[in-house]
Amino acid sequence: MTDLQAVREVIELFTIHYFDDLEMAGTVKLIERTRGGYLSIDFTSRHSDDDIDKFHQSLFSYLKQWAQNNSSGFQDIITISSFTIEYLLPDKDGSKQNKSKNIKLFFLPSHYYSLKPDGSIQRRSKFKAKFLAFWNNLFLRNTLLTTITTITFVIIGIYKLQSDKSFFEKLSKSYDYINIACGIIASLVLGYLVTKVMAIRQDKQRHTADIKNLSNKLTYFRNVCYDLAGDHTYWSPNNPNYNSYQYAKSIKNDISFDEYYYPNLGDDVEYAKFTSFYREDLSHNIVSLILQLEMMAGDSMLHSRLTYTEFPPNYIYSHDEMKKFALFTEANLIWYCGAEANIFPKIFPVSYAGKEMVKDINRIYPETPLKGITNENLQAVSLDFQYNIIPRLYHLTKVVGSDLPVTINYFVTSFILLLACGVILPTLAYVFVDTGYALLFVFPAIGIIAHILLSLKSILRAENTLDSKYDFL
Numbered sequence: 330m331t332d333l334q335a336v337r338e339v340i341e342l343f344t345i346h347y348f349d350d351l352e353m354a355g356t357v358k359l360i361e362r363t364r365g366g367y368l369s370i371d372f373t374s375r376h377s378d379d380d381i382d383k384f385h386q387s388l389f390s391y392l393k394q395w396a397q398n399n400s401s402g403f404q405d406i407i408t409i410s411s412f413t414i415e416y417l418l419p420d421k422d423g424s425k426q427n428k429s430k431n432i433k434l435f436f437l438p439s440h441y442y443s444l445k446p447d448g449s450i451q452r453r454s455k456f457k458a459k460f461l462a463f464w465n466n467l468f469l470r471n472t473l474l475t476t477i478t479t480i481t482f483v484i485i486g487i488y489k490l491q492s493d494k495s496f497f498e499k500l501s502k503s504y505d506y507i508n509i510a511c512g513i514i515a516s517l518v519l520g521y522l523v524t525k526v527m528a529i530r531q532d533k534q535r536h537t538a539d540i541k542n543l544s545n546k547l548t549y550f551r552n553v554c555y556d557l558a559g560d561h562t563y564w565s566p567n568n569p570n571y572n573s574y575q576y577a578k579s580i581k582n583d584i585s586f587d588e589y590y591y592p593n594l595g596d597d598v599e600y601a602k603f604t605s606f607y608r609e610d611l612s613h614n615i616v617s618l619i620l621q622l623e624m625m626a627g628d629s630m631l632h633s634r635l636t637y638t639e640f641p642p643n644y645i646y647s648h649d650e651m652k653k654f655a656l657f658t659e660a661n662l663i664w665y666c667g668a669e670a671n672i673f674p675k676i677f678p679v680s681y682a683g684k685e686m687v688k689d690i691n692r693i694y695p696e697t698p699l700k701g702i703t704n705e706n707l708q709a710v711s712l713d714f715q716y717n718i719i720p721r722l723y724h725l726t727k728v729v730g731s732d733l734p735v736t737i738n739y740f741v742t743s744f745i746l747l748l749a750c751g752v753i754l755p756t757l758a759y760v761f762v763d764t765g766y767a768l769l770f771v772f773p774a775i776g777i778i779a780h781i782l783l784s785l786k787s788i789l790r791a792e793n794t795l796d797s798k799y800d801f802l
Contacts (some may be wrong), residue, residue: 479776511751555626562680577619664712
């Protein structure tokens, strides 16, 4: 089985799982090409207006995670790095409604392959690809060059010290010059580090007000999820989905939302766990919804006392917590159950939980207060959190929780090495070994300075380039 054939099977299983009301086996077809491949999914038998964009987003998220988990087992990563999926839809008014999407599972730099004159791919050997990957890394390449040069000069210096008596005087003068240069560069680096760290702290501080506001909104929305899952007036025995609801509540501590909604088809044990909880006589959508609400605001939220806190709670979410809530942006079951599955009523019955949901939604949007919960406004709130609030809070928490950038770490390392090779190690060698060998540290110091000079232009260019994901937040 080729890699693309494995991808085809995964897509077909995911499609069957996603649309649990239809038998989709055999509807995913594959045509392999020299550059990537083409897959088609036949939806022409479906008469409902399913949102293909939402399905594609869920499929892409699942495929990307699956590809990362199984990357070591692929025979040819180039063939599945990028391919096309065409969704075959029913004709409307005599015109085709098919949609084509590109799937990019891996970003492959050009050193993995080269293009022949006819446009076909010339794959490079693993050794050559690894070497080119190393060589294209600026810091690694400069480190290799300066290390080889430094070792060469140290060996020559040891030989000259033993054979040429005048070489000691030349080395001593060179050491004085390099010491001055090391002091100047070290002072410049230290000044840069202090200024840069202060600037980074100021940049992070300007996001704190937004994070506090968005964190409060997320807490209110989690309260909405908590009350929606616990509204026993709505989820009463008269509800046609009551059995599915009860079953989901009974398994919520045994299987998580992502394990149930995104079963690991490549792991027999994980997939067996999913199938052991999947029941064809119950609504997969309702079970998925309740498990997602449990993920957003289950017992963990109850134990945190956020459901009974004063308002505003001012609880600040960490980036690790946001990683869990980011699953909501990939699959919004509140919206799907209301808009596509038509499970929710137009107007929810009046209940204590419903009144609490109204309070929390009005806290989120105080400018447009609600009087009751409807299917329409519940969908609108969930979509706002799916596409706006949760993604923005996710990115902001990543920014303020990020470690020091590569340039800071680079200059910190350079600063330490300059002091070590310019002062500390020569002094120790002078005291415990020999003056001549102490002076040989002039060559490592020259190597460090050369590394900084070779990398400086690229570092300054990177510092002058804005990151569209974070600098415009």
